[in-house]
C-alpha cells in the first residue's frame with residue numbers, strides 16, 4: 001500500500017521538489033560569481049525550475065476544481081479524490097466512486113481510460 005499516495009499529494013510533492021531543485025541550481029550559480037556568464041546561466045536555469053513549479057501549482061489548482069470532496073469512511077476526515085479511485089490524504093485509505101470496484105484491491109489502473117469494464 002505504501003507505494004500509492006493521493007494523486008494531488010504526489011503532484012504537490014513534485015512541485016515542491018522543483019522549487020528545491022531551482023534553488024539548488026541558483027545556489028550553485030553563486031559559486032561561479034567570478035564568471036558572470038556561467039552565473040547568469042545557472043540563475044536562469046534555477047528560475048526556469050521555479051517557474052515550472054509555479055505552473056505545476058497552477059495545474060494542481062485546476063485539478064482541484066475537478067476533485068470530489070468526500071468524507072473518508074476510515075478516519076472520518078474530509079478528503080479530495082481525483083478519478084475513479086484515489087486515496088485518502090490523511091490515512092491512505094483507498095477510496096472509490098465506482099460501486100463495482102468496492103472491495104476490490106486498490107489499483108491505479110482503474111483510472112486509465114483503456115480500462116473500461
Ligand SMILES: [Zn+2]
Pocket residue numbers: 072073074075076077079088089090091092093
Ligand atoms: Zn482517511
